[in-house]
Amino acid sequence: MSQITLTFPDGNQRHYAAGITPAEVASDISTSLGKKAVSASVNGAHWDVQWPITNDSSIAINTLKDSEPALELIRHDLAHIMARAVQEIWPDVKVTIGPVIENGWYYDFDRTEPFTPEDLGLIEKKMKDIINLRDPVRTEVWSREDAIAHYEENNEPYKVELIEAIPGDEPLRMYWHGDWQDLCRGPHLQHTGQVPADAFKLMSVAGAYWRGDSNRAMLQRIYGVAFLNKEDLRAYLNMLEEAAKRDHRKLGREMNLFHMQPEAPGQVFWHPNGWKIFTTLQDYMRRQQTRGGYVEVNTPQVLDRKLWEASGHWEKYQENMFIVEVDEEHAREKAVNALKPMNCPCHVQIFNQGLKSYRDLPLRMAEFGSCARYEPSGALHGIMRVRGFVQDDAHIFCRPDQIEAETKRFIDFLSNVYKDLGFASFSVKFSDRPETRAGSDDVWDRAEEALKKATISAGCDFTLNPGEGAFYGPKLEFVLTDAIGRDWQCGTLQVDFVLPERLEANFIAEDGDKHRPVMLHRACLGSFERFIGILIEEHAGKLPFWLAPRQVVVAAIVTDANDYVLEVVEALKSAGVRAEADLRNEKINYKVREHSVGKVPVILACGMREVEENSVTVRKLGEKETYSRSLAEITTELSTEATPPDLR
RNA sequence: GCCGCAGUAGCUCAGUGGUAGAGCGCACCCUUGGUAAGGGUGAGGUCGGGAGUUCAAUCCUCCCCUGCGGCACCA
Numbered sequence: 001m002s003q004i005t006l007t008f009p010d011g012n013q014r015h016y017a018a019g020i021t022p023a024e025v026a027s028d029i030s031t032s033l034g035k036k037a038v039s040a041s042v043n044g045a046h047w048d049v050q051w052p053i054t055n056d057s058s059i060a061i062n063t064l065k066d067s068e069p070a071l072e073l074i075r076h077d078l079a080h081i082m083a084r085a086v087q088e089i090w091p092d093v094k095v096t097i098g099p100v101i102e103n104g105w106y107y108d109f110d111r112t113e114p115f116t117p118e119d120l121g122l123i124e125k126k127m128k129d130i131i132n133l134r135d136p137v138r139t140e141v142w143s144r145e146d147a148i149a150h151y152e153e154n155n156e157p158y159k160v161e162l163i164e165a166i167p168g169d170e171p172l173r174m175y176w177h178g179d180w181q182d183l184c185r186g187p188h189l190q191h192t193g194q195v196p197a198d199a200f201k202l203m204s205v206a207g208a209y210w211r212g213d214s215n216r217a218m219l220q221r222i223y224g225v226a227f228l229n230k231e232d233l234r235a236y237l238n239m240l241e242e243a244a245k246r247d248h249r250k251l252g253r254e255m256n257l258f259h260m261q262p263e264a265p266g267q268v269f270w271h272p273n274g275w276k277i278f279t280t281l282q283d284y285m286r287r288q289q290t291r292g293g294y295v296e297v298n299t300p301q302v303l304d305r306k307l308w309e310a311s312g313h314w315e316k317y318q319e320n321m322f323i324v325e326v327d328e329e330h331a332r333e334k335a336v337n338a339l340k341p342m343n344c345p346c347h348v349q350i351f352n353q354g355l356k357s358y359r360d361l362p363l364r365m366a367e368f369g370s371c372a373r374y375e376p377s378g379a380l381h382g383i384m385r386v387r388g389f390v391q392d393d394a395h396i397f398c399r400p401d402q403i404e405a406e407t408k409r410f411i412d413f414l415s416n417v418y419k420d421l422g423f424a425s426f427s428v429k430f431s432d433r434p435e436t437r438a439g440s441d442d443v444w445d446r447a448e449e450a451l452k453k454a455t456i457s458a459g460c461d462f463t464l465n466p467g468e469g470a471f472y473g474p475k476l477e478f479v480l481t482d483a484i485g486r487d488w489q490c491g492t493l494q495v496d497f498v499l500p501e502r503l504e505a506n507f508i509a510e511d512g513d514k515h516r517p518v519m520l521h522r523a524c525l526g527s528f529e530r531f532i533g534i535l536i537e538e539h540a541g542k543l544p545f546w547l548a549p550r551q552v553v554v555a556a557i558v559t560d561a562n563d564y565v566l567e568v569v570e571a572l573k574s575a576g577v578r579a580e581a582d583l584r585n586e587k588i589n590y591k592v593r594e595h596s597v598g599k600v601p602v603i604l605a606c607g608m609r610e611v612e613e614n615s616v617t618v619r620k621l622g623e624k625e626t627y628s629r630s631l632a633e634i635t636t637e638l639s640t641e642a643t644p645p646d647l648r
Numbered sequence: 649g650c651c652g653c654a655g656u657a658g659c660u661c662a663g664u665g666g667u668a669g670a671g672c673g674c675a676c677c678c679u680u681g682g683u684a685a686g687g688g689u690g691a692g693g694u695c696g697g698g699a700g701u702u703c704a705a706u707c708c709u710c711c712c713c714u715g716c717g718g719c720a721c722c723a
Binding site for chain 1: 649683684713716720723
């Protein structure tokens with residue numbers, strides 16, 4: 001048998017017979033390493049301890065201390081252990097797939113009865129039993145025929161389908177622990193006992209379509225999370241609790257920002273506090289757009305279906321549009337209208353008024369457009385995913401050769417806005433042509449090329465989202481990451497060669513002939529509703545001072561200070577600060593607590609001392625210390641803070 | 649839209665096949681208190697909507713609506 005040379009991370013080399021496994025290598029180094037080994041890295045690949053090594057290789061033995069490969073293995077093995085537990089409890093349940101995901105894993109099952117929360121407890125207990133068995137994990141390579149025959153015999157149709165979808169030349173690997181077996185590409189741990197039994201938790205059960213296809217069977221998915229140790233698990237569960245505290249639906253109620261009700265599902269009733277955030281943000285965006293060379297317009301919300309047929313929306317998105325039928329007296333037929341789901345066809349109508357010259361381009365047309373989309377009921381989520389919303393929308397009509405410069409200009413615009421709003425960085429996703437699309441390949445080539453070049457020249461890296469473009473053109477998506485690491489897609493820029501064609505937009509070029517403009521659809525915040533939801537969660541309700549709906553509460557400590565409190569409020573209001581008085585018959589403790597819970601950034605307390613000194617005692621949200629300021633000082637200070645970042 | 653779970657006072661939530669409960673909030677009174685809940689009294693409910701079973705339904709069954717967790721969708 002031939003000899004191979006294995007090189008270790010420290011540069012040491014050892015020689016073994018070809019076919020040696022990492023488990024044997026580890027045991028050869030030391031008995032304890034042999035026991036602790038969970039997997040190996042062989043030439044950079046994640047390698048099962050049982051897989052033979054046949055060539056000279058670099059090798060590193062992984063233990064539970066190597067957190068990245070170890071977590072992957074633990075989560076992966078838990079998926080199998082959970083499937084085994086489920087089948088041991090309910091032998092007629094059919095297994096499907098169970099991948100590792102962020103923080104854990106899931107496994108999809110086909111079972112007639114729903115899993116209940118109590119079932120999760122049962123499964124979890126059974127899983128711990130399996131871990132305690134310390135069952136060795138065995139693996140074998142099988143032929144497709146044998147594997148298919150095996151699963152047909154065992155009445156596991158999903159596995160048969162999976163195998164049939166695997167390309168013919170890939171070897172099929174089977175894994176066992178105990179008598180339980182699963183198809184899996186590995187790698188896995190040495191035995192089930194290597195899984196920390198106290199660092200995982202089954203989280204929830206939810207429906208999921210087989211192979212992600214809504215036309216196919218609905219399976220039951222059980223989600224679990226797993227970590228290297230109990231402490232990490234606890235920290236994760238803690239983090240979830242913290243995230244729940246930031247939920248914009250909860251804070252929206254506590255801060256009295258908005259509400260929603262069954263008569264208008266997916267639509268927001270903005271209360272005075274919430275609407276203050278909305279209009280402050282809108283005023284800010286309007287200033288930015290004016291500076292950015294946009295003109296602002298406003299267009300109708302109910303439009304005849306003929307326009308939507310012409311734009312192509314009727315054909316493609318009719319099911320997601322609010323249709324409005326009107327029976328006019330004496331009308332021969334019903335007028336069928338739709339609420340606008342987007343502003344672009346309307347903007348083309350404005351563009352089409354009068355002849356446009358090449359000198360008019362690029363024409364940047366902005367609208368805070370109220371749109372309505374009949375989103376599927378299951379998609380609705382607070383104010384983040386709604387049926388009625390306002391976009392900070394704009395369409396840039398330009399020549400094809402201006403796409404690149406306009407794209408770069410928009411990316412600069414957007415970077416500046418995000419920075420002002422407290423998001424220092426964002427990532428960019430580039431979505432190219434989808435399978436069903438309008439327009440020729442040549443046009444798509446040019447559009448994709450221009451977008452890419454502009455993104456690069458704006459200094460942005462991007463990740464590719466293959467096939468995810470809109471049907472009319474490629475798009476860029478701008479993704480913000482919030483304070484607890486969640487991603488939110490907000491901005492977008494989409495190139496559109498199709499709509500100007502369909503709605504017959506044109507301009508007179510230098511050559512005196514009519515030419516088609518290109519449209520760039522772009523939004524920076526996306527929708528105000530969604531963006532405000534993101535802001536609330538990002539800041540856990542403690543909005544930056546200039547955006548806070550209630551900026552200052554001036555609280556009287558004793559009734560005799562009431563007149564002075566009103567005087568302070570007036571001074572602040574005159575200085576452009578949103579201030580209100582709290583003269584209620586309550587103790588200062590009570591007032592401080594209530595306004596802190598309400599996320600008011602600044603509380604100014606006034607008792608007789610302040611009246612005499614013409615001062616206030618300042619308490620800022622989240623700070624325990626208070627300090628004294630003269631009325632003049634605090635007015636100047638807060639007035640500056642209340643100024644939006646672009647006006648400072 | 650699909651799967652599962654839920655809906656009781658403004659909010660958070662107990663509860664029972666036969667008169668509906670708490671805390672907070674709200675109103676009024678007492679209290680003038682110095683930085684995260686001072687005390688008392690009181691009002692407040694078609695128990696999401698509809699049908700059925702039952703002598704009797706907030707409770708059991710079915711349908712619908714809305715919400716929540718996922719899946720699918722997101723021009």
